[in-house]
Amino acid sequence: EVQLQQSGAELGKPGTSVKLSCKVSGYNIRNTYMHWVNQRPGKGLEWIGRIDPANGNTIYAEKFKSKATLTADTSSNTAYMQLSQLKSDDTAIYFCAMGGRGFAYWGQGTLVTVSS
């Protein structure tokens, strides 16, 4: 059974960074792309970017190019996303997801709250 287990909720101060993790079990992440999606409170879904864990290649949505940094550790089968220069409007739930055609597998989400 494929499972994506995300790290716990984060409280970050404005201007700081947080690093979220997404540990995959039941599937080798070398064989897929890992995507990240956010959802602001009461809002819709927004695609942030994806990483190819096999070679580290990344693609980002334009608005996240200076906000998010995606990495992956194939030895631990874990994907990471660092969010930098946190602002109040970065407050959201962040999901990792994977799947070839549509995202068949999702993590449970990590709530990031930005507050001083």
Added chain:
Amino acid sequence: DIQMTQSPASLSASLGETVTIECRASEDIYSNLAWYQQKPGNSPQLLIYDANSLADGVPSRFSGSGSGTQYSLKINSLQSEDVASYFCQQYNNYPYTFGAGTKLELK
């Protein structure tokens, strides 16, 4: 970027009714479209991929159709557990983009 225009934003329907949600892409996405269901507090769940293929474990009352720029999700014989928000997503081009969502409630 490809814009996904989803309608309606909200929908109220009775048990047993058939409901349809539409999604229009700003350019041809060649059926590279998925539909998701999201219940409050949960992650999205894949319902349909490639515009009309049912994901594993999804009840057959859900179906997808469309091509080019116009797509739809149909739910036959609405059940209480179908109360949720629904999102379309194109994966034809990066950046992948989602529709704004449809909130489905019971009448």
